[in-house]
Amino acid sequence: MTTGNDSHTPPTAAEPQLDPEASVIDVDAASANAKGWAADEEEYSDPFDIGNTKNASHESLKRWREAALVLNASRRFRYTLDLKKEDEKEQRRSMIRAHAQVIRAALLFKLAGQQAIVLGTAVTPPTPNGDYGIGLEELASMSRDHNISALQQYGGVKGLSKMLKTNTETGIVGDDELPQRRNAFGSNTYPTKKGRSFLRFLWEAWQDLTLIILIIAAAASLALGIKTEGLDDGWYDGGSITFAVLLVIFVTATSDYRQSLQFQNLNEEKRNVQVEVIRGGRRDKISIYNIVVGDVIPLKIGDQVPADGILINGHSLAIDESSMTGESKIVHKDQKSPFLMSGCKVADGAGTMLVTGVGINTEWGLLMASISEDTGEETPLQVRLNGVATFIGIVGLTVALSVLIVLLTRFFTGNSKNADGSVQFVRGKTSIGQTVDGAIKIITAAVTIVVVAVPEGLPLAVTLTLACSMKKMMADKALVRRLSACETMGSATTICSDKTGTLTLNQMTVVEAYVGRKQIDPPEDGSQLNTAVSSLLDEGIAQNTAGSVFPSKDGAGIDVSGSPTEKAILHWGVKLGMKFDAVRSESIILHVSPFNSTKKRAGVALRVQTDSQVHLHWKGAAEVILASCSQYMDANGSLQSIDEDNKVFFKDAIETMAAKSLRCVAFAYRTCETDKVPTGEEQLEQWTLPEDDLVLLAIVGIKDPCRPGVKDAVKLCMDAGVKVRMVTGDNLQTAKAIAMECGILSSNADNVEHSIIEGKTFRELSDKEREQVAKRISVMGRSSPSDKLLLVQTLRKLGDVVAVTGDGTNDAPALHEV
Numbered sequence: 015m016t017t018g019n020d021s022h023t024p025p026t027a028a029e030p031q032l033d034p035e036a037s038v039i040d041v042d043a044a045s046a047n048a049k050g051w052a053a054d055e056e057e058y059s060d061p062f063d064i065g066n067t068k069n070a071s072h073e074s075l076k077r078w079r080e081a082a083l084v085l086n087a088s089r090r091f092r093y094t095l096d097l098k099k100e101d102e103k104e105q106r107r108s109m110i111r112a113h114a115q116v117i118r119a120a121l122l123f124k125l126a127g128q129q130a131i132v133l134g135t136a137v138t139p140p141t142p143n144g145d146y147g148i149g150l151e152e153l154a155s156m157s158r159d160h161n162i163s164a165l166q167q168y169g170g171v172k173g174l175s176k177m178l179k180t181n182t183e184t185g186i187v188g189d190d191e192l193p194q195r196r197n198a199f200g201s202n203t204y205p206t207k208k209g210r211s212f213l214r215f216l217w218e219a220w221q222d223l224t225l226i227i228l229i230i231a232a233a234a235s236l237a238l239g240i241k242t243e244g245l246d247d248g249w250y251d252g253g254s255i256t257f258a259v260l261l262v263i264f265v266t267a268t269s270d271y272r273q274s275l276q277f278q279n280l281n282e283e284k285r286n287v288q289v290e291v292i293r294g295g296r297r298d299k300i301s302i303y304n305i306v307v308g309d310v311i312p313l314k315i316g317d318q319v320p321a322d323g324i325l326i327n328g329h330s331l332a333i334d335e336s337s338m339t340g341e342s343k344i345v346h347k348d349q350k351s352p353f354l355m356s357g358c359k360v361a362d363g364a365g366t367m368l369v370t371g372v373g374i375n376t377e378w379g380l381l382m383a384s385i386s387e388d389t390g391e392e393t394p395l396q397v398r399l400n401g402v403a404t405f406i407g408i409v410g411l412t413v414a415l416s417v418l419i420v421l422l423t424r425f426f427t428g429n430s431k432n433a434d435g436s437v438q439f440v441r442g443k444t445s446i447g448q449t450v451d452g453a454i455k456i457i458t459a460a461v462t463i464v465v466v467a468v469p470e471g472l473p474l475a476v477t478l479t480l481a482c483s484m485k486k487m488m489a490d491k492a493l494v495r496r497l498s499a500c501e502t503m504g505s506a507t508t509i510c511s512d513k514t515g516t517l518t519l520n521q522m523t524v525v526e527a528y529v530g531r532k533q534i535d536p537p538e539d540g541s542q543l544n545t546a547v548s549s550l551l552d553e554g555i556a557q558n559t560a561g562s563v564f565p566s567k568d569g570a571g572i573d574v575s576g577s578p579t580e581k582a583i584l585h586w587g588v589k590l591g592m593k594f595d596a597v598r599s600e601s602i603i604l605h606v607s608p609f610n611s612t613k614k615r616a617g618v619a620l621r622v623q624t625d626s627q628v629h630l631h632w633k634g635a636a637e638v639i640l641a642s643c644s645q646y647m648d649a650n651g652s653l654q655s656i657d658e659d660n661k662v663f664f665k666d667a668i669e670t671m672a673a674k675s676l677r678c679v680a681f682a683y684r685t686c687e688t689d690k691v692p693t694g695e696e697q698l699e700q701w702t703l704p705e706d707d708l709v710l711l712a713i714v715g716i717k718d719p720c721r722p723g724v725k726d727a728v729k730l731c732m733d734a735g736v737k738v739r740m741v742t743g744d745n746l747q748t749a750k751a752i753a754m755e756c757g758i759l760s761s762n763a764d765n766v767e768h769s770i771i772e773g774k775t776f777r778e779l780s781d782k783e784r785e786q787v788a789k790r791i792s793v794m795g796r797s798s799p800s801d802k803l804l805l806v807q808t809l810r811k812l813g814d815v816v817a818v819t820g821d822g823t824n825d826a827p828a829l830h831e832v
């Protein structure tokens with residue numbers, strides 16, 4: 015047996031990056047929420063302290079590690095090896111990056127050479143590729159090099175879309191063309207590395223110190239048994255040990271193998287995300303694998319860029335390219351830097367892109383194809399138990415050896431006697447046969463000690479138990495990407511849950527509406543509105559949205575896309591009588607300020623055909639919008655100022671709706687003199703839309719029912735001593751009402767001070783106060799993503815093991831922290 019030096023990095027290489035005590039946790043909450051791409055490999059696989067017993071466990075782990083390092087590094091410490099694998103991944107990534115740079119340099123070199131030869135003919139017309147005006151290699155090299163001048167040569171996005179026979183507005187028309195595109199430019203898949211075979215697992219399973227000891231013991235036992243008792247009876251002992259060893263090897267290998275298969279499936283599922291695509295003017299959800307070159311894809315905050323592409327248009331679009339470039343830098347994308355790389359994440363804003371590269375032709379595809387996702391890491395518990403097993407094995411071996419030496423010495427020095435008192439061994443007198451028999455008896459005793467002492471079943475039992483619990487959790491629709499998560503989750507003392515989509519169904523409908531001071535009942539009754547109001551409202555709903563309304567596939571009804579909140583609002587608009595396409599064609603969008611969780615509002619500036627002035631529409635969290643309003647438009651279409659009295663009225667209206675657990679969204683608008691609007695495209699892009707002096711149009715209350723069973727789940731957690739806290743972006747009153755509904759707050763009585771807090775209040779506390787308050791918080795409302803993070807950090811500082819659930823966009827920072 016080797017000491018495994020070759021298979022273990024010297025600690026110095028792996029340690030500075032990750033705390034050796036850190037376990038790697040990664041739970042994608044309920045799989046319903048698990049947006050595969052959002053929960054991507056790099057995102058959440060962060061170190062996680064188990065409790066705060068830093069030094070003690072650090073020391074003990076170190077000891078085990080040292081012991082195991084000498085004994086059997088390859089199997090015992092696959093866990094530590096995993097750190098090395100992270101390293102390898104990073105190395106491979108930088109290798110690919112370097113590769114791309116080299117190719118790029120070579121290409122530039124070549125191009126320079128060509129240009130030197132044919133001076134003046136810099137424009138190399140693209141070579142047609144089948145039906146398309148441009149070839150795969152040209153597209154790929156343009157994306158790879160972010161070659162903006164090439165893009166200009168091809169006529170920008172518009173020219174490129176013509177070459178690719180697509181439309182930047184409506185996308186590809188007709189499905190019959192898709193195979194042809196796949197032929198010409200490839201499909202958005204990449205070959206994944208094959209998992210290890212069963213034989214490989216078998217081979218690994220026997221390379222275990224305890225098992226090796228047992229195998230030797232079995233051989234010795236067999237030999238001794240046959241020697242003393244003959245072939246017929248002598249094999250029993252050795253045979254049964256062999257059987258046990260084979261059984262352990264087989265069961266370990268099978269369990270590991272099945273786990274790896276399961277993980278492969280899960281990974282497959284995780285990668286197969288549904289993305290929105292615009293085809294034939296409709297927005298469809300398709301599998302990421304079905305994206306082809308020429309597709310037009312809408313992007314919004316939180317999405318992962320599904321393929322390489324070029325920006326068609328975007329508003330404050332910012333991309334986090336850290337997964338590709340390694341630097342954590344948010345890059346703004348506009349017409350000057352329009353190249354989007356597959357695998358990066360949209361950090362802010364919204365936009366649409368034209369796909370120019372898919373699958374293996376993208377850097378991401380190369381990367382994914384070169385990394386095999388190996389999941390054979392061991393959990394901290396396994397590592398420790400394996401350590402214990404090895405340790406006990408060593409002790410057993412030592413004891414057996416000492417016994418052997420002592421007994422043999424006694425035997426040969428004539429100190430051991432038979433039952434009748436006669437000395438067993440007398441030099442010169444005892445025959446050779448008797449001597450051998452005597453020695454064999456002693457050796458057999460030693461072997462027995464070894465067999466009894468080696469706890470070969472211990473690590474196996476742990477593996478099986480964990481595999482079992484994982485299976486159970488899968489049945490409960492919880493996707494556990496790392497086995498160690500089961501364990502760490504077990505020690506969680508508090509859960510910070512978001513509201514929307516986790517505690518509630520995320521199926522929203524507008525159930526109450528105020529236009530001016532008038533409550534519209536039922537909320538979809540448009541006849542109660544004056545045309546002036548309703549046309550402004552329609553304009554606001556149709557243009558100030560990240561969603562879209564389009565005819566459904568069968569042509570009979572309509573389909574609505576967008577976030578659940580957007581969908582609810584658009585549905586409401588349609589029921590009020592809004593004609594989406596007609597309204598949208600009446601005005602031109604000058605600038606958009608997309609919704610995000612920090613601002614909690616979205617705005618748009620419109621040039622309207624029928625008005626010389628520019629219209630600005632805002633919609634967002636009701637009290638935020640209300641605070642910037644100075645007037646309101648009543649249901650008859652006349653403007654009224656918002657005095658104290660009116661302010662109280664609107665605040666009351668919001669509070670009443672919120673108390674009924676409704677999410678409140680307000681709509682407001684104002685006009686803006688044309689000369690105040692920036693002219694140049696660039697200046698427009700930089701424009702901060704004015705948001706004072708608004709005219710309130712409407713306030714709606716959106717219902718999002720609690721998930722059935724949430725109350726029981728919360729109770730279960732509470733009974734198990736796990737504190738559940740709700741951290742939401744929604745209004746405090748709404749949050750409180752939902753918290754009551756699902757049992758996080760039991761009654762008004764137990765609302766101790768600070769158990770309900772607003773994100774802003776929490777943010778503004780001093781560190782010390784925050785620590786005092788944090789433990790008491792049950793509901794945090796109107797929180798920004800950074801508030802969620804702050805709470806998690808504070809709780810962890812106080813020694814809690816925190817689990818965070820969320821749907822990924824505004825919860826990402828907090829999730830990341832865990």
Ligand SMILES: Nc1ncnc2c1ncn2[C@@H]1O[C@H](COP(=O)(O)OP(=O)(O)OP(=O)(O)O)[C@@H](O)[C@H]1O
Pocket residue numbers: 512513514515577579580609610611612614615616633634635636677678679741742743744745797824
């Ligand atoms: N598309 C939208 N346009 C305008 N306002 C919105 C939009 N979506 C949500 N809002 C407003 O922003 C508020 C909070 O949104 P935020 O994204 O921070 O929370 P969430 O993720 O929906 O909730 P949770 O944090 O519980 O998951 C909502 O209460 C609503 O008033």
Ligand SMILES: [Ca+2]
Pocket residue numbers: 512513514515820821822823824825
């Ligand atoms: Ca959320």
